[in-house]
Amino acid sequence: MRPRVAPSPDLSSSLSACIARRGLKSTRQRQAILGAFLASSGHVTVVDLLARARAADPGVSPATVYRTLRLLAECGLAKPQRFHGSPTMYEIVAGREHHDHLVCTRCGRVVEFEDARIERLQTAVARARGFTVTSHRMELYGLCRLCRPARPGRKAGSAGRRSRAKRR
Amino acid sequence: MRPRVAPSPDLSSSLSACIARRGLKSTRQRQAILGAFLASSGHVTVVDLLARARAADPGVSPATVYRTLRLLAECGLAKPQRFHGSPTMYEIVAGREHHDHLVCTRCGRVVEFEDARIERLQTAVARARGFTVTSHRMELYGLCRLCRPARPGRKAGSAGRRSRAKRR
DNA sequence: CCGGATTTTGAGACGCACTCTCAACTACGC
DNA sequence: GCGTAGTTGAGAGTGCGTCTCAAAATCCGG
Incomplete structure (x- = not known):
């Protein structure tokens, strides 16, 4: 139905837009988490994502990963998927x-x-x-x-x- | 495909059979929980079931409901269903x-x-x-x-x- | 009907995934 | 730079479910 939009390289700007629209702030941690998320294969757990984000910025806490993931979901960039028998996985949504x-x-x-x-x-x-x-x-x-x-x-x-x- | 078997009145015997087969014991609590389960509409939460079972036998603890439900599932009488946004519901399986x-x-x-x-x-x-x-x-x-x-x-x-x- | 091995039970500790609280910190407009 | 409002990390809290363990019940042989 809708034309398929290729996973664009500037999804981070979507987040910026959403952040700006809501009067939120862009932080180091959010950048690291978003970067790690977008660099993933498309299905990550919080644990995965925390490890990846820490590679870019060691000072990222689990709580922030949870919060950012919720934010990404609200901005329409991520979608939680609960598969049988594994912790919630998040997948990249935008343009898909x-x-x-x-x-x-x-x-x-x-x-x-x-x-x-x-x-x-x-x-x-x-x-x-x-x-x-x-x-x-x-x-x-x-x-x-x-x-x-x-x-x-x-x-x-x-x-x-x-x-x-x-x-x- | 298979002929539909009406929710038979003697499902409790299936449990008895499964219990016997495995060298387990038939207890007051298990009877109460099974009874409450079979009397339900087909989709119950643990909380629901606990309340119903307690109506028959006030001395039933949540832990036992969880355990019995797991037993019922292993015996093929119950099946857990995790619907989005609500605690696990159990449905009657036998003959369906x-x-x-x-x-x-x-x-x-x-x-x-x-x-x-x-x-x-x-x-x-x-x-x-x-x-x-x-x-x-x-x-x-x-x-x-x-x-x-x-x-x-x-x-x-x-x-x-x-x-x-x-x-x- | 009794005794005793074995299973089951209830209560609470525990585990996991996740959210909330709060003081310290940081981004960002001015 | 300054101040304010949003953000963070740590840890407490919550929901749901499992595990632990001592006490209790079942059920078997006799």
């Missing part, structure tokens, strides 16, 4: 379309997908039940290509088994 | 088919649905991405018939606005 997730239950890999047919069916099903849908969540859990136990003595590609939720 | 949920963001009502077309598409989409799906979760959030703000001066049916997550 709605999508759902495939989650590998073994290595923790997250793959995004979007399927208009499913969305249409969801709306139709809801309407048939008298509901007006405002949002939804859909997560498919299973094994990704590399983790699938095809051969007993698996040697799943070059990457091997990745430690879950730690990939970058 | 897989389904997904419609959740009213206003009154907390939960409606179940099942749609084979969506399921098929999910599998197909996953396969196209190299995933073998083992489970999924899909929740559609929105307003139910009674909560939909059709007319500004809503008088949404006979029930009016229900307190969330308290309906039975």
Whole structure:
């Protein structure tokens, strides 16, 4: 529907804009956290992000990461995702379309997908039940290509088994 | 696919069976909690269930409700559902088919649905991405018939606005 | 019906993820 | 530079759930 906007290089200005609009201030910590967030693969936990932000600025506290992430969410730059059995992950939102997730239950890999047919069916099903849908969540859990136990003595590609939720 | 089995009146025997099989014991508290659970509408929180169980047996502690719910889940009688923004709800599983949920963001009502077309598409989409799906979760959030703000001066049916997550 | 091994229970400590409180600090307009 | 208002870090607090442990209940053989 909407034209796909490429993940632009100046998302930080979106934050600046949002910060300015709300009379907030730009700080060292917020810069570090935003930088770390945007440099991530798209799905980070608070713990991940704290480590990354501290690489840029050692004086960043967990509380500030939580606060900044909430701020990013309010500015429409980040979106919290609570996947089954792992702490909340935040994904980069700006300029990206709605999508759902495939989650590998073994290595923790997250793959995004979007399927208009499913969305249409969801709306139709809801309407048939008298509901007006405002949002939804859909997560498919299973094994990704590399983790699938095809051969007993698996040697799943070059990457091997990745430690879950730690990939970058 | 499978013939739909009506919520049978002897689910408690399933628990007894599971308890016996595992060398566990049948206690007053477990009876009370199971009874309260089966008498529920199908989606209860721990708090709800504790209150209901205490009606039958005042000496039931929260810890035991948690433990028994876990036991029920292991026996395949209950299934935890974590909906957005509310504590974990447990639903009755035995003899019921897989389904997904419609959740009213206003009154907390939960409606179940099942749609084979969506399921098929999910599998197909996953396969196209190299995933073998083992489970999924899909929740559609929105307003139910009674909560939909059709007319500004809503008088949404006979029930009016229900307190969330308290309906039975 | 009893005794005793074993499970279960309740109460509270604990764990985790996250938010709040508050004094010290910092950004930013003037 | 100055002052004010927003921000920070540390730690306390909260919500939800699990764990610990001593006391209690179950249930088995006899």
